[in-house]
Amino acid sequence: MKNVVPHFQRPIKSKDEPRIDVSYWDKAMDAYDAKNYRNALLETINYINSNLLQGKDTEGDIDIVQGQGSAEIQITITKDNFLVKAPFVKITDDSNKVALFRRVAEINFNPLTLAQIHLIDGALWFEYEMPITLCQPYKVYDVLREISVYADNYDDEFIDKYKADFYQEPRVTPLTETEKEKVWQQISNILEEYKQYSNFFKEKRWDDFQWDIAVLSILKIVNMPYVHGTLRTKLEEYVGNLFNGQIDFKYRIDKGVSFMQKLCAKSKEELMQDIYHAEAFISLKWRSSTQILQNDAKNMENNVNKYVKDGNNMMLCYYLQYSFLHIIYNFNLEEHHKNAIYDVLEKVSEKELHQAAPMLLKTYHGFLDGNIKSANTAKSSKKGLFSKLFG
Incomplete structure (x- = not known):
């Protein structure tokens, strides 16, 4: 076979995948700094999943219920308080209660740092409550992600090892x-x-x-x-x-x-x-921003420079391909960041290594410099410029 860059085709979109818009995060931080704590909380929730508040009256008390795997994330926002609860498994007559509750006590000490697991009406719930004035965006994001990640992780363990049962079937x-x-x-x-x-x-x-x-x-x-x-x-x-x-x-x-x-x-x-669309409250990937992705690209710089200096196009092409895919694996990316990776991986598919290397490098340097653009973004910018000149 010919030694060319492996083929890539972007996946189809999932309608239930939470999508990120960093502008909401900036609004949340600005509101918190201005001591507008309730608005900071709402913009943080918009950042996590902008569908959650759609169609809701945000002036009074707010209730949000959304599935996350087999767990159910329940949020209540009042004038003074923020409460999140998440039932994820039920205790049955067959459950090994002593071993299960011992394991819950261990988890409440570590790895949980904010939320705690409680026994409520024969079910295990994650729970956390704090005053609105303490709803700093990082803290809100961390507690909601912590609950979602561990609810998703521990339900299978509790069912397999201790004969608990799903609180509900995944949506x-x-x-x-x-x-x-x-x-x-x-x-x-x-x-x-x-x-x-x-x-x-x-x-x-x-x-x-x-x-x-x-x-x-x-x-x-x-x-x-x-x-x-x-x-x-x-x-x-x-x-x-x-x-x-x-x-x-x-x-x-x-x-x-x-x-x-x-x-x-x-x-x-x-x-x-195991392939289906699943309702999700929050992406379980890490939060991203241009700065976060710049830092990730900076960590790659020594390897990239070495392969360029050695003229090793094969190592460079494979390194950048899997590094870009690893970024998508690790981070909940904005659409233009994700599309920039998809664009270049599709563009270099089945190309000679010496042809693919400069294309991959261009995208890498875009992340490193913090000015990455996808093909769609570039087209949109050109269209906007054309409209200004000739519209």
Whole structure:
């Protein structure tokens, strides 16, 4: 086969995926600094998920109820207080209550830092309350993310180990038939390309690149916002393992290859059972901004400069590809940041390495300089300029 850049196709959009708009965060911080605490809280919630307050009267008391996996996030905002509760599992007659409550006590000490788990009416709830005057945006974001992350993490553990039961079934929407075919085609193409590149690297005895193609393949799938359940859990586990510098590199390669072989052997039915749209209160990825992404790009700078200095287009192309996908994996990105990555990865697909390297570098330097633009943003800017001159 020809040694060109692996193919990339952006995933279809998920209608339930919370989208970020950093302007809400700036409004929240400005309002808090001006001691307009209630408005700061509302803009923080808009930043987390701008759909949550749509159609609501924000002048009086506010109640918000939204699913997050099998948990239910309940928010109450009054004149003086902010309260968040989240029931996530029910206690049953078969539950191992002593072991379960001991585990809850452990979790309340660590890793929880703000919220606590309480037993209310035969169910376990996360709960946190504070005065409006203490609703600093970082604190509000952290407590809501903490509850959402751990509700999503601990429900499976409590059910598997201690025979608790889901508080409610996750609120999901099946993909349409057209969406299913598109998604299956994307996943099958990723897996088929993985096999081709893995065999190619094996023939060339470029064993270290087995890590790169495994990481690229896993990130392409796990970044699809409609991948859930056991499939997502396993993919996230191997992302963590493959990027864990405390584990021997050769061991990581072997484990990654083994996992990818098992993934390739799965049937369409096995893979597609964990693919659906799921209601979400908050993205479980980390908060992002231009500055945060600049810092991430800065951390990549030594490797990028080394590969450029050495003229090593292959290392440069693979490094920037999986680094961009890892940014999408880690951060809840604004649309123009995400689209900039999608644009360049699609643009360099199946191109010669010497052609792809400068394109990837241009996008990297856009993140590093804090002036990244997607193709759509650039078109919009040109259109706006044209309108001003000739409209």
